[in-house]
Amino acid sequence: MAEILAAEERRQAGSLELIASENFVSPAVLEALGSVLTNKYSEGRPGARFYGGNQHIDTLERLCERRALELFGLLPAGEGEEPQWGVNVQPYSGSPANFAVYTALLRPHDRIMGLDLPDGGHLSHGYATPKRRVSATSIYFESMPYRVDPQTGLIDYDDLERLALVFRPRLLIAGASAYPRDWDYGRMRRIADSCGAYLMADMAHISGLVAAGEAKSPFEHCDVVTSTTHKSLRGPRSGIIFYRSHLKDAIDNAVFPALQGGPHNNNIGALAVALKEANSEAFRNYAKAVKANAKALASSLLDYGYTLSSNGTDNHIVLWDLRPLNLTGSKLEKLLERMHVTANRNTIPGDRNAVAPRGLRLGTPALTTRGLREDDFRWIATLLDEAVQLACEIQGERQGMKLVDFVAAMDQEPYASQLEGMRQRVLDKLSGFPMMHKQ
CATH class of the missing domain: 3.90.1150.10 (Aspartate Aminotransferase, domain 1)
Structure with a gap:
């Protein structure tokens, strides 16, 4: 095992890393990942666990939640003001975070629209081929992709609107894994409203850029925003869900007990460190x-x-x-x-x-x-x-x-x-x- 770790460290140190979904975390993030936090089992929410001995884990998770909301400017502006957004930091990674949203907001066989995989979309947004429903999303829900303009490579919002008015999805997804341009969230909000859909943004790739003000923020227009935390955000490999406050119970119950057991506390601790680093x-x-x-x-x-x-x-x-x-x-x-x-x-x-x-x-x-x-x-x-x-x-x-x-x-x-x-x-x-x- 020591030899494998040393070999992988040499490979990383001696390679030009150009994979867009990878990054190098700080020593502090690594320290939290390898900490005693991994020993604790913590099914449930802070203050409502199914195991004893979670007082410090509760403090940790609340700290991580606060740092996430603060980083993206989602904390209430003044004392006594009702929060508009909440966050769940328990998802194990991005795909489970997305599926938790689907579980919370949809019924089996409800309709989803996301960017097609060959056009830069993500598997978890409902990818299917004529012969196979590749993603679990397309197995349990009905999906229709939207695409980019073949000439420009840009999202064809006019065609997206036309398709949405015909297909009438329950959930419209903005987000990609290989789209090099920014998003028109305002246009997508109008399209979602026109067909009665929730609007979700999966900002997995660009969350670090959004946090730093270097990409458009989806929060003004979306109902739910998901992300991984290990790409441009430079954190551990985990997932996160931001949601409008009225969706709190649905989202939290979808993460646990519907889909997951105990959260990975070492990842939550490492994420709390990375969120603090990102707010600088x-x-x-x-x-x-x-x-x-x-x-x-x-x-x-x-x-x-x-x-x-x-x-x-x-x-x-x-x-x-x-x-x-x-x-x-x-x-x-x-x-x-x-x-x-x-x-x-x-x-x-x-x-x-x-x-x-x-x-x-x-x-x-x-x-x-x-x-x-x-x-x-x-x-x-x-x-x-x-x-x-x-x-x-x-x-x-x-x-x-x-x-x-x-x-x-x-x-x-x-x-x-x-x-x-x-x-x-x-x-x-x-x-x-x-x-x-x-x-």
Whole structure:
């Protein structure tokens, strides 16, 4: 076990981490994750547990809730003012948080509309194929996706409104896992009202940017807002649900006892630490840098002549369209991994096969945490350009080359030596950027 941990730490320290949904937490967050909080079982809500000995856990959970509401500006403005929002910090991760919302607000077979997975949406928003209901959301509820405009890569709100008035969902979802642009929550509120739907935002990817004022806030317009906490928010791997106050009992009862048992107190403790860190000028500067770095990476790739979904980014995500290169995301992902560059293959608008996507998703939160800035990301774009040229050389005219054959070819000369040289450049670059940040 010690060897595995040491190996993973070396991998993280020696890799250019470009996966948009990953980040590096602070030593304080790690300390809370590995604390005695993990020993305590705490079914129930603060002040109403089903086990004794929870007095300190109650204090912890209330602290975490208050910090979450404070960070997003949701605490009552004055003494005696009724709260407009509440929060539940017990969800284990983002997908369970979303399903808790569905359980609270919907009946089986009620209708849901979320962004289609190939267009940047998330599995938990109701993804299904003609042959299979892939997500549990689509198994227990009826889902119809909305999509982006195939020409611009932007949400087609007019088409969304047309579909919503026909389908009449009970829940409309704003949010994505691979959409590089901001959201028009006001327009979605009007659409939801026109068909009698709740409006939910899943801000899992952009919650850190929202907290820092670097992305539009969904709270003015939504009934419920969910998020993971480990992406741009730079916390532990857990989930969180914000809700309008009149939905409190429905949401809390859906989390427990409907779906979960005892909460993971070590994650709640680590989240409380991360929320405190995020409510600082240092974090707000960090979020600005995350966006600036993404724009630098996107503009550099565009300068090299590459195609990006929506032709740029408003957040931390750069979605690279590899179709003009006749490359798959899987091949480029494998080649980059040999160079100690981690990214993930991803569907792009127009893909209908999530198993063999033709895009690559890039993100800037993790490397921004390590201290890389705009010039560094321009250097990364140069490296990515070289990687693509090498991938095209390996594939040659064999556009249907199987992935296993492509991977085997990387071990042959001269490709193996070229990859080793690129790998060494990555290690040299990262030597000046420590993995851990200190708040």
